[in-house]
Amino acid sequence: MELTSIKGIGEKTAALFDKLNIKDTGDLLRFFPAEYDLFSDISTIDRIKPGDIAAVKVYITSQPLLRHIKKMSILSFNISDGHGEMSVVYFNAPYLRNSIKRGEECVFRGKVMLRGKTLSFNNPRKYKTEDYEKLSGTKQPIYHTTKGLSSNAIQKAVKKAYEAELGIGINRKTSPLYDKLPENIIAKRKLMPYYEAIMNIHMPTDDDSLFAARTRLAYEEFYDYIIKMTRLGTYSRPNHYPMIDVADTGRFIELLPYKLTPDQSDVWNSIRNDLSSDKRMVRLLQGDVGSGKTVIAILSLLMCVSNGYQGAFMAPTEVLASQHYETVNKLIDEYKLPFKPVLLTGLIKGKARKEILESIKNGDANLIIGTHALFQDSVEYKNLALAITDEQHRFGVLQRESLVGKGDQPAVLIMSATPIPRTLAMILYGDLEVSTIHTMPVGRLPIKNCVVDTSYRPTAYKFIISEVKAGHQVYIICPQIDAGELIGVENVTEYSVQLRASLPEDIRIGVLHGQMSSAAKDKVMDDFAHGNIDVLVSTTVVEVGVNVPNATVMYVENAERFGLAQLHQLRGRVGRSDMQSFCIFMMNNSSDTAKERLDILLNSNDGFEIAAQDMKLRGPGDIFGIRQSGDVIFDIGDIYQDSELILWAKEDTAEVLI
Ligand code: ADP
Numbered sequence: 001m002e003l004t005s006i007k008g009i010g011e012k013t014a015a016l017f018d019k020l021n022i023k024d025t026g027d028l029l030r031f032f033p034a035e036y037d038l039f040s041d042i043s044t045i046d047r048i049k050p051g052d053i054a055a056v057k058v059y060i061t062s063q064p065l066l067r068h069i070k071k072m073s074i075l076s077f078n079i080s081d082g083h084g085e086m087s088v089v090y091f092n093a094p095y096l097r098n099s100i101k102r103g104e105e106c107v108f109r110g111k112v113m114l115r116g117k118t119l120s121f122n123n124p125r126k127y128k129t130e131d132y133e134k135l136s137g138t139k140q141p142i143y144h145t146t147k148g149l150s151s152n153a154i155q156k157a158v159k160k161a162y163e164a165e166l167g168i169g170i171n172r173k174t175s176p177l178y179d180k181l182p183e184n185i186i187a188k189r190k191l192m193p194y195y196e197a198i199m200n201i202h203m204p205t206d207d208d209s210l211f212a213a214r215t216r217l218a219y220e221e222f223y224d225y226i227i228k229m230t231r232l233g234t235y236s237r238p239n240h241y242p243m244i245d246v247a248d249t250g251r252f253i254e255l256l257p258y259k260l261t262p263d264q265s266d267v268w269n270s271i272r273n274d275l276s277s278d279k280r281m282v283r284l285l286q287g288d289v290g291s292g293k294t295v296i297a298i299l300s301l302l303m304c305v306s307n308g309y310q311g312a313f314m315a316p317t318e319v320l321a322s323q324h325y326e327t328v329n330k331l332i333d334e335y336k337l338p339f340k341p342v343l344l345t346g347l348i349k350g351k352a353r354k355e356i357l358e359s360i361k362n363g364d365a366n367l368i369i370g371t372h373a374l375f376q377d378s379v380e381y382k383n384l385a386l387a388i389t390d391e392q393h394r395f396g397v398l399q400r401e402s403l404v405g406k407g408d409q410p411a412v413l414i415m416s417a418t419p420i421p422r423t424l425a426m427i428l429y430g431d432l433e434v435s436t437i438h439t440m441p442v443g444r445l446p447i448k449n450c451v452v453d454t455s456y457r458p459t460a461y462k463f464i465i466s467e468v469k470a471g472h473q474v475y476i477i478c479p480q481i482d483a484g485e486l487i488g489v490e491n492v493t494e495y496s497v498q499l500r501a502s503l504p505e506d507i508r509i510g511v512l513h514g515q516m517s518s519a520a521k522d523k524v525m526d527d528f529a530h531g532n533i534d535v536l537v538s539t540t541v542v543e544v545g546v547n548v549p550n551a552t553v554m555y556v557e558n559a560e561r562f563g564l565a566q567l568h569q570l571r572g573r574v575g576r577s578d579m580q581s582f583c584i585f586m587m588n589n590s591s592d593t594a595k596e597r598l599d600i601l602l603n604s605n606d607g608f609e610i611a612a613q614d615m616k617l618r619g620p621g622d623i624f625g626i627r628q629s630g631d632v633i634f635d636i637g638d639i640y641q642d643s644e645l646i647l648w649a650k651e652d653t654a655e656v657l658i
């Protein structure tokens with residue numbers, strides 16, 4: 001159904017939904033909440049303390065006062081509930097003045113702060129008492145938003161879309177609520193019916209049904225994925241591009257400023273054998289962040305081009321593709337490597353693009369580096385013999401399909417920093433060989449970690465300043481882009497402004513997040529990589545593969561909100577040189593369990609082990625909201641958390657696929 005057929009959605013709103021890639025009710029119903037906000041029962045002012053997220057039922061006891069300081073407007077007033085008094089402050093929302101009436105009874109919900117000696121809410125949500133009572137005790141979905149479209153508006157649209165589709169009926173195959181799983185599987189695995197799962201994922205009635213809904217949807221993702229991967233065919237096909245060992249690779253290894261680690265050497269030997277054997281290579285190379293996968297990719301590509309073929313190197317983001325391109329160009333200068341590289345991304349357009357496409361077609365270019373633009377139909381290769389995907393866990397299923405299908409069955413190497421056990425890898429990726437780099441290059445100092453609460457922030461800032469003065473660089477990660485729906489969660493936009501005020505003026509601060517244009521992101525990442533930015537305030541987009549060895553501090557705000565495996569990936573952005581590096585995990589909502597969880601990170605350096613311990617500590621009911629892997633292959637499923645579901649799906653698909 002078209003979105004505009006829902007009451008309340010016109011062309012304008014539909015265009016906003018389109019920005020989130022939501023084109024019809026089907027897309028909307030599969031636009032799952034990013035997380036859930038638990039509305040606690042109403043508390044009283046004498047029982048709350050700074051740092052809590054609380055709701056209180058109060059009377060407004062003073063007239064609202066509106067002041068202006070510089071460009072900021074400040075609206076403030078007092079509230080009381082008979083147990084205590086508080087103040088409420090709204091920044092930059094002068095229009096609220098008319099809705100605040102002295103003597104009115106209402107509920108405010110927000111993060112409790114301390115202003116001088118009194119408790120205060122900054123920009124809390126205001127509710128009519130009866131409205132809050134309905135919400136109290138429930139989990140409300142929070143959606144990723146875009147400018148002009150709030151999570152609330154999305155929630156309303158989802159409800160209407162759901163009712164409309166339910167009304168039309170769910171038994172037609174075209175219905176977005178149609179259950180595609182075979183009935184016997186649903187029965188065998190006791191899965192929740194699809195239409196119920198969709199309802200509960202958006203509007204959970206209680207934790208159990210939310211859990212069941214999640215299980216059902218995650219299971220189905222794995223089921224579909226395994227069927228697709230298996231249908232791609234088995235990989236054991238003849239090698240169309242047999243290669244011979246070349247001198248270039250050995251010479252390159254000799255000249256490198258470091259020695260390959262034993263694991264790197266082993267992997268390289270396997271790949272060399274693969275490329276020269278009569279069977280086509282399809283290999284997964286896993287290795288934790290910083291374990292040195294790039295050089296293996298370069299060696300493989302070198303062997304490929306020295307044999308007269310073309311090689312392709314695909315990265316999930318423009319930033320990373322450009323970085324690889326730059327790395328290769330440096331290596332060419334330094335080691336006289338026979339690469340003739342081109343960079344092809346979605347940003348390169350017009351004449352430049354045409355020329356690049358021509359050089360790929362006629363073979364003038366022998367190394368093609370880029371984003372998934374590499375595998376569009378318009379790209380024709382002369383003799384593509386090896387296709388490498390970096391950070392493959394960041395690609396969706398579709399891209400991988402087009403990769404395997406491109407050219408005349410080139411050898412395939414996929415690299416991933418999400419190490420998963422061999423058995424799971426074989427289930428998920430089909431019939432491929434798996435190599436793993438277990439150990440880090442030598443000479444790295446172990447990263448120093450600390451888990452702290454917000455009282456440590458001033459000390460942390462002092463530390464950042466001293467690191468910058470020493471010529472190093474710093475990442476600061478916040479969970480969200482703007483002040484979103486979530487209370488008490490730092491966001492890149494406001495944080496960078498506050499940080500500007502807290503750090504000396506000569507420290508250069510940059511901002512990076514996923515809603516910036518690719519060109520803007522590239523510029524910032526480039527500036528950071530070249531040392532023109534000292535402190536980079538970013539969302540987790542930096543998690544993907546970038547290499548800035550001069551960065552020595554990784555500082556994560558609201559660390560309690562991330563999966564430990566994801567924090568581990570973030571940690572891998574530093575400690576990439578012989579300089580001492582540091583990780584500061586800031587807990588903005590400190591509880592004992594949060595601390596206990598984060599402490600796991602201090603004791604282990606193995607992504608899978610970390611995820612497993614995290615799971616054990618939190619228990620399966622606590623799965624929602626914190627994703628482990630940072631994978632984008634699955635919307636809901638998580639290869640770390642759901643290994644049992646993956647095994648089920650494997651077993652069940654085997655019956656269908658015979
Ligand atoms: P990842 O596996 O996360 O892609 P990279 O390939 O980016 O890691 O490598 C991280 C850093 O380690 C790079 O600066 C690279 O030059 C360096 N490096 C790779 N292999 C070795 C090695 N054997 N000894 C020392 N440094 C190495």
Ligand code: MG
Pocket residue numbers: 293294390545
């Ligand atoms: Mg990498």
